[in-house]
Amino acid sequence: MSLRSTLTLALLALLCGCYHSEQVDLVVHNATIHTMDETGTTTQAMAVRDGRIVEMGPEREIMNRYQAENTVDAAKLHVYPGFIDGHCHFLGYGLNLQKLDLIGTKSWDEVLERLQRFAEAHPDREWLIGRGWDQNDWSTKDLPDNVRLNALFPDRPVLLQRVDGHAAVVNQAAMDRVGLDPDADIEGGLLERKDGRPTGLLLDNAVTVFQGIFDQADEATKRQALLDAQSDCLAAGLTMVCDAGLDTNTIDLIERMHAEGVLKIRVYAMVTDAPANLARYARTGPLLTDRLFVRSIKVYGDGALGSRGALLKEPYTDQPGHLGLQLASEAHFRDVAAWCREHGFQMNTHCIGDSANALLLSVYGDALAGATDLRWRIEHAQVVDPPDLGHFAEHGIIPSVQPTHATSDGPWAEERLGPERIAHAYAFETLRRQLGLIALGTDFPVEPIEPLGTFRSAVFRQDADGRPVDGYMPEEALSPGDALRGMTIWNAVATFTEEDLGTLEPGKWADFVILDHDLEQVDATALARTRVKDTYIAGEAVR
Numbered sequence: 001m002s003l004r005s006t007l008t009l010a011l012l013a014l015l016c017g018c019y020h021s022e023q024v025d026l027v028v029h030n031a032t033i034h035t036m037d038e039t040g041t042t043t044q045a046m047a048v049r050d051g052r053i054v055e056m057g058p059e060r061e062i063m064n065r066y067q068a069e070n071t072v073d074a075a076k077l078h079v080y081p082g083f084i085d086g087h088c089h090f091l092g093y094g095l096n097l098q099k100l101d102l103i104g105t106k107s108w109d110e111v112l113e114r115l116q117r118f119a120e121a122h123p124d125r126e127w128l129i130g131r132g133w134d135q136n137d138w139s140t141k142d143l144p145d146n147v148r149l150n151a152l153f154p155d156r157p158v159l160l161q162r163v164d165g166h167a168a169v170v171n172q173a174a175m176d177r178v179g180l181d182p183d184a185d186i187e188g189g190l191l192e193r194k195d196g197r198p199t200g201l202l203l204d205n206a207v208t209v210f211q212g213i214f215d216q217a218d219e220a221t222k223r224q225a226l227l228d229a230q231s232d233c234l235a236a237g238l239t240m241v242c243d244a245g246l247d248t249n250t251i252d253l254i255e256r257m258h259a260e261g262v263l264k265i266r267v268y269a270m271v272t273d274a275p276a277n278l279a280r281y282a283r284t285g286p287l288l289t290d291r292l293f294v295r296s297i298k299v300y301g302d303g304a305l306g307s308r309g310a311l312l313k314e315p316y317t318d319q320p321g322h323l324g325l326q327l328a329s330e331a332h333f334r335d336v337a338a339w340c341r342e343h344g345f346q347m348n349t350h351c352i353g354d355s356a357n358a359l360l361l362s363v364y365g366d367a368l369a370g371a372t373d374l375r376w377r378i379e380h381a382q383v384v385d386p387p388d389l390g391h392f393a394e395h396g397i398i399p400s401v402q403p404t405h406a407t408s409d410g411p412w413a414e415e416r417l418g419p420e421r422i423a424h425a426y427a428f429e430t431l432r433r434q435l436g437l438i439a440l441g442t443d444f445p446v447e448p449i450e451p452l453g454t455f456r457s458a459v460f461r462q463d464a465d466g467r468p469v470d471g472y473m474p475e476e477a478l479s480p481g482d483a484l485r486g487m488t489i490w491n492a493v494a495t496f497t498e499e500d501l502g503t504l505e506p507g508k509w510a511d512f513v514i515l516d517h518d519l520e521q522v523d524a525t526a527l528a529r530t531r532v533k534d535t536y537i538a539g540e541a542v543r
Contacts, residue, residue: 020067024049026510026539027066029059031074032518035504036081036488040481048510051538055506077533078518080484081504082239082511083451084491086400087379087441090233090243090267091250092165094225095217096445100130103163106137108144111160112152119156127174127213128153131161131445136306136412143307145192146171146200159210164446167307168207170200180209188300188327190309204303204325222253230265234543236449237513237532240266242441242495244348244379245298247272248280251287258291264542266291266511268495270298270348273336282343290509290538293495296346298379299336300327302356305382305409305416310353313385317418324353333360337367340376346496348377348400354385354421361391372396375494377439380405383417383425392434398494399431400439403457403483404447410463410472428458429476432486438478439494440486451487452530458483460524480520510539 029045033056045062047054055062100118105111111133119128135141149158149171157174161167175182175198182191182198189205191198202209217225233241246254246269257263271277271294278297281287286295303309303325308316311324333349340347347364351357357378364376373396381399392399406426414422424430432438440454447453456462458478461471471477478486492502500509517530535543 019064022066024054024066024068026070027062027068028072028074029063030076031079032076033079033504036484037503037505048539051509053504053506053508053510074514078515079512080515081488081502082513083237083487084240085238085441086242086439086491086494087244087402088241088444090229090241091225091246093445094229096131097228101132102130103132105133112148128156128158132163133160134163143201144169162307164304164306166204166304166309168202170202178209188325203307204309204327219253222250226257226263230263232449233265234535237451237535239511239535239537240268242268244270245272248277251294255292264537268293270296273297273299278339286344296348297336297340299349301349301351301360302326302353305352311356312353313355316416318415333363337363341367346376348379350379352380352382354383357381357384358388361388364397365391365395368395377494381431383421386424389434398435398439400494401428402441402443402447403428403454404442407457407461407463407472408447426473427476428478432478432482437490437493438486439491454487455483455519456527462524466524484519510536512536
């Protein structure tokens with residue numbers, strides 16, 4: 001046998017020995033995989049073992065090397081890291097599915113019509129609870145009162161929350177049931193009165209007087225709510241959600257449901273700043289598992305712009321003399337900040353108005369005292385006065401925004417703020433430039449569970465109906481790449497999970513979503529046709 005023949009046989013033997021030599025659980029191939037790594041690598045195939053990515057590379061290289069129990073032909077579709085919602089209300093969304101849905105109502109008359117049908121369909125419910133009305137969608141944009149509610153339901157308590165949860169209308173029976181004193185002063189809240197009579201309209205902390213109603217949900221109710229919310233999130237391509245405000249009992253339930261295997265989605269839980277919650281985590285410290293991350297505290301600085309509860313430096317343009325509401329004292333904010341520094345927790349504060357943003361940026365700066373990688377966050381950052389912008393970069397504070405708020409609020413926001421302030425509102429690109437990153441979410445159920453809607457509003461600055469045609473304040477649009485990073489790796493950074501999540505790279509969890517369009521190449525029309533085909537968490541098909 002010649003030397004050439006001998007070498008050829010040896011080479012063939014070597015190749016045969018390498019062919020399908022490694023066993024894995026999953027191979028995804030024939031794909032366009034957008035890794036979202038630092039160099040923007042795109043590849044064709046990846047191998048997954050024990051829920052983590054083993055290797056990525058060209059089609060034949062991966063197919064020849066690995067034998068898989070499950071092989072997925074992606075048919076040239078586009079694979080992205082699993083989407084992360086940077087700010088939402090996961091449990092709240094699920095619980096809302098059990099309430100009267102008032103989203104899309106076009107008048108107070110329609111709200112009452114839906115309420116009457118709901119009451120007839122649920123005669124066994126003691127409380128009639130609904131959410132989703134928005135007076136800005138009505139031809140008459142006045143906030144409602146309870147005159148007709150009292151007439152329709154003189155004895156059955158009713159609570160109807162605005163879409164943002166920062167305002168509600170209750171009837172007299174509801175106020176009587178909780179013992180609400182109509183003459184009480186509520187710090188950070190407002191019970192509207194007309195001619196000395198309470199109208200039933202509650203703002204911000206006045207709504208929390210009724211929080212006990214929601215806290216009474218039993219474990220079976222919460223379990224179903226979490227499963228219902230998970231189903232809709234997975235269908236939308238979400239593999240992790242950041243729930244902006246949970247109590248310890250709910251967090252414990254989520255941990256149990258993860259352990260049982262019924263809850264798959266990863267949850268970054270922001271703990272509400274109630275004293276009992278802080279006492280619990282002062283004893284235990286952060287809780288970090290593969291799917292549950294508890295290392296942040298949620299605080300409310302002010303209310304919402306739509307109900308004029310956002311705290312402004314100067315009065316509302318459409319309500320002279322009114323500045324909005326500060327929902328806690330500065331001393332409280334400073335106490336929570338000191339607690340977070342002492343116990344190693346991230347502080348995440350709801351700030352919408354320019355005054356609230358200025359106050360909390362100052363509180364953060366004092367508490368951080370030069371530390372720039374603790375990743376404290378301002379949630380919403382809707383109206384930031386230009387002189388205050390530099391504090392984000394100075395203190396390493398992450399802006400966490402919800403692009404669909406811009407396109408939802410756009411038709412009426414200037415009425416609230418006037419032409420000068422509106423120029424500094426919903427300024428996502430300006431905020432991104434402060435640190436070179438921005439966290440993106442939806443705030444669902446305030447907005448729909450739609451990561452693709454987040455992308456649309458961030459990039460095209462349009463709502464689902466394509467309005468406005470030229471985009472709302474298009475100079476503040478994010479690039480397609482930055483919008484994707486805001487939904488993946490930058491949200492991982494904002495949750496301290498970037499070593500495991502946010503990009504598709506060897507060693508990281510195989511959390512990914514398969515889409516039928518390339519998000520970095522679509523126009524607004526193609527984006528409207530884009531669909532989520534499959535969602536995977538730790539290499540498991542969950543949708």
